[in-house]
Amino acid sequence: MVEILLDATVRAGTPILFATLGAIINERAGIINLGIEGLMLIGALGGFAGTYLTGSLLTGVMAAFLCAFVAGAIHGFITVQLRGNQIVSGLALTMFGIGMTALFGKGMVGMTIEGFERIAIPGLSLLPVIGKPFFNQDWLIYFSFALVALIWLFFYRTRWGLAVRTLGENPAAADTCGVPVNLYRFLAVTIGSGIVGIGGAYLSLATTPMWIENMSAGRGWIAVALVIFASWSSPRALLGAYLFGGITAMQLRFQAMGTSVSAHILQMLPYFFTIVVLVVSTIRLQKGASQQPESLGLSYDREDRK
Amino acid sequence: MQLITERREISSALFRFSAPIVSIAIALFVAGFLLLASGVNPLEAYREIIIESLGSMYGLSETLVKTTPLIFTGLAVSLAFRMQIWNIGAEGQIYMGAMAASGVALFSGIENHWLMMIAMFSAAFFCGGLWAGVAGFLRAKWRVNEVIVTLLMNYIAILLVDYLVYGPWKDPKGFNFPLTAQFTDAARLAEYFNTRLHSGFFLAIFCALVLYLFMERTVWGFEIKVIGSNPKAAQYAGMNTGLAIFMVLFLSGAIAGVAGFSEVAGLQHRLQHGISPGYGYTAIIIAWLANRSAIGVVIVSFLMGVLLVGGDSLQLLWQLPVAFVYAFQGLILFFLLASDFFIQYRVKLVRGGIHG
Numbered sequence: 189m190v191e192i193l194l195d196a197t198v199r200a201g202t203p204i205l206f207a208t209l210g211a212i213i214n215e216r217a218g219i220i221n222l223g224i225e226g227l228m229l230i231g232a233l234g235g236f237a238g239t240y241l242t243g244s245l246l247t248g249v250m251a252a253f254l255c256a257f258v259a260g261a262i263h264g265f266i267t268v269q270l271r272g273n274q275i276v277s278g279l280a281l282t283m284f285g286i287g288m289t290a291l292f293g294k295g296m297v298g299m300t301i302e303g304f305e306r307i308a309i310p311g312l313s314l315l316p317v318i319g320k321p322f323f324n325q326d327w328l329i330y331f332s333f334a335l336v337a338l339i340w341l342f343f344y345r346t347r348w349g350l351a352v353r354t355l356g357e358n359p360a361a362a363d364t365c366g367v368p369v370n371l372y373r374f375l376a377v378t379i380g381s382g383i384v385g386i387g388g389a390y391l392s393l394a395t396t397p398m399w400i401e402n403m404s405a406g407r408g409w410i411a412v413a414l415v416i417f418a419s420w421s422s423p424r425a426l427l428g429a430y431l432f433g434g435i436t437a438m439q440l441r442f443q444a445m446g447t448s449v450s451a452h453i454l455q456m457l458p459y460f461f462t463i464v465v466l467v468v469s470t471i472r473l474q475k476g477a478s479q480q481p482e483s484l485g486l487s488y489d490r491e492d493r494k
Numbered sequence: 495m496q497l498i499t500e501r502r503e504i505s506s507a508l509f510r511f512s513a514p515i516v517s518i519a520i521a522l523f524v525a526g527f528l529l530l531a532s533g534v535n536p537l538e539a540y541r542e543i544i545i546e547s548l549g550s551m552y553g554l555s556e557t558l559v560k561t562t563p564l565i566f567t568g569l570a571v572s573l574a575f576r577m578q579i580w581n582i583g584a585e586g587q588i589y590m591g592a593m594a595a596s597g598v599a600l601f602s603g604i605e606n607h608w609l610m611m612i613a614m615f616s617a618a619f620f621c622g623g624l625w626a627g628v629a630g631f632l633r634a635k636w637r638v639n640e641v642i643v644t645l646l647m648n649y650i651a652i653l654l655v656d657y658l659v660y661g662p663w664k665d666p667k668g669f670n671f672p673l674t675a676q677f678t679d680a681a682r683l684a685e686y687f688n689t690r691l692h693s694g695f696f697l698a699i700f701c702a703l704v705l706y707l708f709m710e711r712t713v714w715g716f717e718i719k720v721i722g723s724n725p726k727a728a729q730y731a732g733m734n735t736g737l738a739i740f741m742v743l744f745l746s747g748a749i750a751g752v753a754g755f756s757e758v759a760g761l762q763h764r765l766q767h768g769i770s771p772g773y774g775y776t777a778i779i780i781a782w783l784a785n786r787s788a789i790g791v792v793i794v795s796f797l798m799g800v801l802l803v804g805g806d807s808l809q810l811l812w813q814l815p816v817a818f819v820y821a822f823q824g825l826i827l828f829f830l831l832a833s834d835f836f837i838q839y840r841v842k843l844v845r846g847g848i849h850g
Contacts, residue, residue, distance in 0.1 A: 222641065226824075262828060272831035275580060275641065276782055280827030283775065287821025291532055294815055401815070406649045413642045452657035459649045462642075470638045491501055 193437055194321035198329060200440075201433025203228070203395065203404075205332050206387025207411035208418060208425040209339055213380030215415055216343065217373045218356035218483045222278025223263050224384050225408025226285020231256045231385025233289040236392040236399040239301050245393060249328065252389030253382040259285060260381020264374040271487035286402060296399040303397035304328060328390055335383070339422040352376055356481030359488040369488055384408070406459065413462045417469040419479035428465070435461050499839045509837045514783050517829035518797075525822045534812045542811060543804025553803065555689035559761065561799035563588065563770065565698035566753035567777035568784065568791040569705050574746040575786050576709065577722040579739060583629065583644025584750040585774025586651030587622040591754025593655050594621035596765035599681035599758070600663070600674060610680045615755055622751015623744040625651065630743030634736040640743065648774065659767055673766035683760035694756030699792065701749065706788035718742060750774065771816065776802075779823050783830065798823075 207224050214221040221227075231252035238244075238251025263281045266272040304326030312323040343349040354362040355373055363369050391407075392399050410432055418424035439454045447454075473479060526536030547557045567584040574581040581587075594617035604610045625647060632638035656672065665675040683692045709715035721728040721735050728735055757769055776798055784790030805819040 266828060266831050270832055270835040272834055276778075276827060277831050279582070279778055280824045280831070282824075283779075283820040284824025284828070287817045287819065287824060288528075290815040290817030291528060291821060294532075294813075401817070406646070409642065409645050409649075413639075413646065416639070416642075450657050450661055452653045452660065456650045456653045459646045459653075463646050466642055467632055467636065467638050471636050474636065489501075 190317060191320050193434075193441065194318070195325075196437035196440065197430055197433040198321050198325060199395065199433070200436040201429040201431075202329050202332055203387040203390040204407050204411050204414065204432055205426060205429035206335075206390060207384045207408055208414045208429055209332075209335060209422055210380040210382070210384030210387065211411055211415045212418065212420055212422060212425060213339065213352075213376050213383065215481060215484055216356050216420055217352050217376030217380075218359060218481055218486065218488075219264070219267050219373060219377050220274045220278060220485045221260075221263060221281075221377065221380065221384075222275060222412060223260070223281025223285065223381070224278075224411050225404055225406070226282035227256045227259060227381050227384040228388035228391070228404040228408045228411075229285045229289040229402065230259045231388025232392040232403055233293045233296065233388075233399055234385060235389025236293075236296060236299075236301065239393060240296065240299055243302075245302075245304060248393055249386055249389050252385040254385075256385020256388065257378050257382035260378045260384075261374075263381070264377035267487065268370050268373045268377065271489060274485055274487075282408070290401050293399050293401060297401070299398065301393070301397050304394045326394060328386070328394060333426075336422045336426050343422075348372075353481075356483055359483055359486075360490075363488075363490060369490075373488075384411075387411075410458060410462045413466045416473070416480075417465050419469070419473065420481065421479070431465070432458055432462070496844050497841060498844050499841050502838060502840050509833070513830060513833040513837060514785075514794075517783075517826055517833055520829045521822060521825040524825055528818075528821065529814075532812075532814065534808070534814065539808055539812070542807055543800065546807040547800040547803040551687070552689060555687065555691040557796070557799040557803045558695050559690050559692075559799075560802045561795045562692075562695045562698050562760070563753040563757055563773045564776060564780060564795035564798050564802075565702060565792055566756065567750050567773050568780035568795050569698075569702055569788060570746045570748075570750040570753075571777045572781035572784060572786040572788070572791055573705065573709075573718075573749065574742055575722075575781050577718050577738065577742050578725075579630075579633070579722075579742055579746075580641045581626060581629075581644055581743060581746045581750075582641050582778060583626055583647050583651075583747070583774070584753075584777045585770060585772065586644070586648035587625050587747045587750035588754040588757065588770045588774055589648075589651040589655045590625040590747075591618035591622040591751025592758045592765055592769050593651075593658065593754070594618050594751070595755040596663075596674060596677075596758050599677045600765075605678075605680055607680045611683070611759070614681060614759055615752065618751040618755035619748045620751075622754065623748030626747020626750070627740060627744040630740040630747075633743070634739040644743075655765065655769070656767055659765055663765065665764075671766075674764045677759070677763045681759060682763055683756070685760075690761060692756075692760030694760035697752070697756060701752070702788045702792050705749075709788065750777075771802075772820070775820070776823060779827050782827065 207228055211221055211224050234255030235248040235252030239248030263277050266277045267274045306324050306326055309323040313319045343353055351367045352372055359369050391403055414428040417428045435458050439457050442454055443451055529536040529539050547553050570584050571581050595614040598614045598617045629640045629643040632643055633640040659672040663674045665673055683694055685692045717733050721738055758765055780791055780794045780798055784794045808814045809816055
């Protein structure tokens, strides 16, 4: 029972995990990206189309990354090079993503593909309780574990990671040290967007191996809120994503058991809990040392440097 | 040779005035390629949009019907924008307003038309206001990000209405469709010229007028503008920014809630699943295009009404998904943001290197 619930938790949490990691990379470089919801849809459709056309899941995942990378480049160009309003540009990206995927996904509705297979990791998958949920999964989930570690190592153990973090804190200082501010910010937005796209692909390749219009259903917004819960750190993003995976898993479990509570009420739970978690983590951030990148949401223009 | 950008000392008035028009034109051009890619001749499609929405009295009335909720929500979002507060939750506030108004219409038993209208209006006003007020309170008290809160509450509001129309409020004689019983005549707004145009439209125009006077002619309106443009100065001047944030979001939500009242009392005459096809999201681009002015909101809402009515006919003729309109709206916003750059900066081709 616990194993089944944990397994459903990991599977429901993985798309949100990728989306949160992508959003963290954006915000670490100082750019707010409210286009996460649209990018997930673009990734979901790109991933599904890629797999459907080639029959390869790996190609699908790469296509998802690429499509979201390109869509993210619009946001990157407008907010970094043109110094446009980040909030409006992100909202526009979400609208654009919803509309474009509805338009080009029309022909894909009702098609089916072979989804992911589980690969048991020898030894680890035999562990009691956590063995099966964490080590008898598909390779995209293993990739998400690796990504959490890689992103942490990048930000805290490499020179480039330090440079990107500085962009979020004090771009003028980074500029003075010779960091190409605009290029790095643009790359953070596009690569982060690509990772969000992989989260979308998980929905259309693993969760339900098909394309459904608007299938992200608000998960992108939950990810935006989880960035604050995670204090912009990737290991905490894992925790947050699984917390929400857990709530979704329980909600589905309740529905399957046939409780008297309406399905509509149960479906509200993830959104409701996200708001609660957002409030609690915002208050907590204000009490302790704030982890929020200092220059988050501000455009950088060398001419304005003081 | 090198391209450099430099800040204009005075932003170009010509550019600023023409930016929205140019943005829409470029968006139309780019969307044309999207239409081509889906096998539709864009020129035919655009002609169809204009003819359907403006070419006949009936088409024009349908456009005004769609313009009505857009004016309300556009005003709601732009009021909050004035204070640099982002109300992305107008969609949910429409649902909450519609729910409250429907509750009154179905269960209050009031028989007098005017009394019923006032009761429904007030219920929608307060319910929409309180719904947004939650985000306002959280923002004012703990600086919780209002973008995320208002947005997530949209999903909750839509599910709440779904719960009611699929559950306790479902019309027993409705063949199991997700809708409530029809309202009595007392709970309906007047309709005109044998079309679906209803007095909600005039209420919306009136609302724009009131909001214009509120912003330009009252102390509160002045405070909102000061807090929006310079929060530090506002604090030094002794303005209560926390209270103002709550009040503005409350008022913003209340106006969006009235859109819900107008939709159920004027158009649908019942509460049902999916009463708003995204008016609350379109409102964001209306507010941005109108540059937050009340008069601008009315004009841009009409343009968006044209687009929505036209979009419906494209769906019927070429089976294009309704969400295509979103892609187009996203494009308009992208180009509008890009044009902001050219309002503030000048791009120059310089010979040789420059010294930063």
